[in-house]
Amino acid sequence: MQQISYSEARQHLAKVLDDTQNGPVTVTRNGKPAAVILSHDDFTAYRHYQENQLKQEFDRLMQRHQPQIDALADR
Structure with missing residues (x-):
């Protein structure tokens, strides 16, 4: 499962949404899993x-x- 920081997710939201087509994306905050974005x-x-x-x-x-x-x- 792909993992990305909250800051990166904010800066590259369109790419993160595209990446969900290949599987869930875990968003981390302070190095810990905070959320999962799914297609x-x-x-x-x-x-x-x-x-x-x-x-x-x-x-x-x-x-x-x-x-x-x-x-x-x-x-």
């Missing part, structure tokens, strides 16, 4: 991945606790 496509893929993980976890929990849910619904 829009990478961000969209990440969001879809997260949403899918949440749905799978929800489905797993619903299946695991379905008897208790049914018992409460039958009251």
Whole structure:
């Protein structure tokens, strides 16, 4: 993953945005990672991945606790 300082990112923002087409760019501040800049496509893929993980976890929990849910619904 490419890494660039905050100062360099400010001075060369257009280039940094272009560079995100080759992968995420880490922006450092005082030598420590402060942020990551992603291409829009990478961000969209990440969001879809997260949403899918949440749905799978929800489905797993619903299946695991379905008897208790049914018992409460039958009251």
